[in-house]
Amino acid sequence: MIDNPVIFYSASFLILLFVLMTLLAKNIIYSLLSSVVVFFLGALFFYVLGSEYNAIIQAAIYGLAVPVIIGVSIMFRQEEAGGEKKSAKFAIPYLTLMCAGIFVLAFIYLVMMSVAMVPDTFCIKELEQVNSFDNISVFARGIFVNYVWAFELVSVLLTIVIAGLSLFRKKGA
Amino acid sequence: MEITIYHYLSVGLFVFLAGLIGSVLVKNVIKVLISIEFMLLGVNINFVAFASFCDNIAFDGYILALFYTGIGAVELAVAIYIFYLMYQKKQSDNIESYGDL
Numbered sequence: 219m220i221d222n223p224v225i226f227y228s229a230s231f232l233i234l235l236f237v238l239m240t241l242l243a244k245n246i247i248y249s250l251l252s253s254v255v256v257f258f259l260g261a262l263f264f265y266v267l268g269s270e271y272n273a274i275i276q277a278a279i280y281g282l283a284v285p286v287i288i289g290v291s292i293m294f295r296q297e298e299a300g301g302e303k304k305s306a307k308f309a310i311p312y313l314t315l316m317c318a319g320i321f322v323l324a325f326i327y328l329v330m331m332s333v334a335m336v337p338d339t340f341c342i343k344e345l346e347q348v349n350s351f352d353n354i355s356v357f358a359r360g361i362f363v364n365y366v367w368a369f370e371l372v373s374v375l376l377t378i379v380i381a382g383l384s385l386f387r388k389k390g391a
Numbered sequence: 392m393e394i395t396i397y398h399y400l401s402v403g404l405f406v407f408l409a410g411l412i413g414s415v416l417v418k419n420v421i422k423v424l425i426s427i428e429f430m431l432l433g434v435n436i437n438f439v440a441f442a443s444f445c446d447n448i449a450f451d452g453y454i455l456a457l458f459y460t461g462i463g464a465v466e467l468a469v470a471i472y473i474f475y476l477m478y479q480k481k482q483s484d485n486i487e488s489y490g491d492l
Contacts (some may be wrong), residue, residue: 241413260432349409360454
């Protein structure tokens with residue numbers, strides 16, 4: 219854990235500033251860009267607190283993937299408002315593809331966890347150290363040993379969501 | 392000056408409250424979705440802060456924050472998809488137009 223008041227106070231000031239900018243900006247694009255900064259600052263907080271893995275996941279999913287699908291939805295919305303119905307024909311498949319990207323990202327990080335789970339993971343004699351790459355084994359033990367039922371429940375939920383979205387799309391078509 | 396857990400909890404509380412107020416008061420649907428993500432971020436900061444300061448062995452807060460991150464991203468993807476499908480009918484991003492889900 220990094221105990222530096224300069225980093226903490228500057229990051230706190232920036233996150234408060236950009237949260238307010240997100241809510242108060244009239245242009246939705248400025249609002250989206252401000253929210254990206256907020257998500258990256260959240261990742262910085264995770265890193266400062268000693269959870270590097272959470273910081274990477276936060277930056278990858280919320281800092282990069284989620285703003286992209288929000289931006290794409292804004293782009294299609296503005297195109298349709300401009301009267302161009304032609305592009306709307308391709309909007310839903312494209313948006314479905316972007317949403318599927320989120321699921322792929324979630325799947326990739328679950329696979330990473332599986333790869334990181336080595337037999338030593340189940341040895342609980344040693345205490346793990348924060349601020350080291352041993353965090354991976356801590357996560358693996360938490361997900362695959364301590365919270366395995368919650369993990370399975372989340373997996374079933376994600377599967378239901380994917381199936382529901384595809385059915386929803388088929389019904390809409 | 393030492394940074395304690397209360398500093399991080401204060402930041403998490405502010406982000407959560409900003410998200411809560413934004414999700415209630417803001418009229419734009421996309422801003423409402425972003426505000427909900429701010430609420431999740433505030434909760435995650437609290438989870439990680441508690442795990443770092445109070446739980447030096449199991450780090451349960453890290454695991455919970457990881458679950459929240461995954462579920463929050465999927466929830467946002469589904470919400471964006473539903474919003475877009477409804478936008479094709481409503482042609483408006485004002486949340487008051489979406490009363491009849």
